Amino acid sequence: MHTITLGDDLTTSAMGFGAMAVTPVYGGTDEATALAVLHAAVDAGITFLDTADVYGAPEPGTDGPAGTNERLVARLLADRRDEVTLATKFGITGRIGAGVDPGIKRTRGDAEYVRHACNASLRRLGTDVIDLWYMHRRDIEVPIEETVGAMAEMVAAGKVRSLGLSEVTASELRAAHTVAPIAAVQSEWSLWSRDVEEHVVPACAELGVGFVPYSPLGRGFLTGTLTREQVAADLRGNTARTGENWAANQRVVDAVAAVAERLHATNAQVALAWLYAAGRRAGVPTVPIPGTRSIARITENAAAVDLMLDDEALTALDAVADLTVGGRNIVADPSWISSGRE
Numbered sequence: 001m002h003t004i005t006l007g008d009d010l011t012t013s014a015m016g017f018g019a020m021a022v023t024p025v026y027g028g029t030d031e032a033t034a035l036a037v038l039h040a041a042v043d044a045g046i047t048f049l050d051t052a053d054v055y056g057a058p059e060p061g062t063d064g065p066a067g068t069n070e071r072l073v074a075r076l077l078a079d080r081r082d083e084v085t086l087a088t089k090f091g092i093t094g095r096i097g098a099g100v101d102p103g104i105k106r107t108r109g110d111a112e113y114v115r116h117a118c119n120a121s122l123r124r125l126g127t128d129v130i131d132l133w134y135m136h137r138r139d140i141e142v143p144i145e146e147t148v149g150a151m152a153e154m155v156a157a158g159k160v161r162s163l164g165l166s167e168v169t170a171s172e173l174r175a176a177h178t179v180a181p182i183a184a185v186q187s188e189w190s191l192w193s194r195d196v197e198e199h200v201v202p203a204c205a206e207l208g209v210g211f212v213p214y215s216p217l218g219r220g221f222l223t224g225t226l227t228r229e230q231v232a233a234d235l236r237g238n239t240a241r242t243g244e245n246w247a248a249n250q251r252v253v254d255a256v257a258a259v260a261e262r263l264h265a266t267n268a269q270v271a272l273a274w275l276y277a278a279g280r281r282a283g284v285p286t287v288p289i290p291g292t293r294s295i296a297r298i299t300e301n302a303a304a305v306d307l308m309l310d311d312e313a314l315t316a317l318d319a320v321a322d323l324t325v326g327g328r329n330i331v332a333d334p335s336w337i338s339s340g341r342e
């Protein structure tokens, strides 16, 4: 697989792998399968792995970042650290989702916590350096300059190679970039989640920052393989796009499927290929990180790097956002995502 450079010098495989769902979030999988999936991603040339300290079910009796996803990734790294570009994140300190009090503060970005989080991730991952370390969510009670200043200390200490920010606004990105170079923004970007194109993506183009679109398959929805019942049972049931808007949003799936059929590709491949096209159009190096618990789907998704979309396909796919009913946020608090703070 060819490579893409994010920021000044972070070179990654053109497609990454989002490891979030190999520990329970959209249903589950067993640990042996999860580890086999991680190996399969690297075997397929998808060597840019995305985890976070908060991914995975919390261990009984503990609070805060679970670390179980990082511990799983550590098992891959034990054998293959040199093959992997490792990305992880810190900053979400509480659980999100149904049944969680939306008034609870769920983020921390103070300097003391930043230092603690870095050391904790390194320990769990069993490595001495993180290639790309993201602030997962902004702590709006702490100036972003303090958070990024402490992240930069970790770079100076040799514990981190490059810095990233997730779900930041364009002005937060600009402020952060004056403190330390930011290699990549990771935020939701897909055919049906395009709010970042208004401010954040242009700021990335202006500053030379790469973009890592998360949930590039619309958390699976764009693939057309999910059922309403499946989605209602997990985190995805929290968005305004499911429930009573489920049926209306099937028009989105239909539009993607029509393009896929004409191009002899799959919905997932078309959704990923559109992101590469959108990144080129915006002048921003773009590396999507689809996740799956299936080895077969890794091969399918990897093939999207070679799928070129013609003008007819791009026109049809650009219209998908207008068919979408309901916002993308999975949390009741609008400030949880960048467009809620722009």
Ligand SMILES: NC(=O)c1ccc[n+]([C@@H]2O[C@H](COP(=O)([O-])OP(=O)(O)OC[C@H]3O[C@@H](n4cnc5c(N)ncnc54)[C@H](OP(=O)(O)O)[C@@H]3O)[C@@H](O)[C@H]2O)c1
Residues within 6 Å of the ligand: 017, 018, 019, 020, 021, 026, 050, 051, 136, 166, 167, 186, 187, 213, 214, 215, 216, 217, 218, 219, 220, 221, 223, 225, 268, 269, 289, 290, 291, 292, 293, 294, 297, 300, 301
């Ligand atoms: N920074 C953030 O706040 C943030 C938020 C969310 C996610 N992320 C990152 O982004 C990564 C990807 O996001 P995501 O997992 O939310 O969503 P996604 O990659 O858009 O979609 C994942 C879903 O799509 C399904 N899928 C994958 N490939 C498929 C294919 N070829 N055909 C049919 N279905 C397919 C998976 O099901 P199966 O497992 O059954 O294949 C899974 O349910 C995460 O792993 C995480 O690393 C970051």
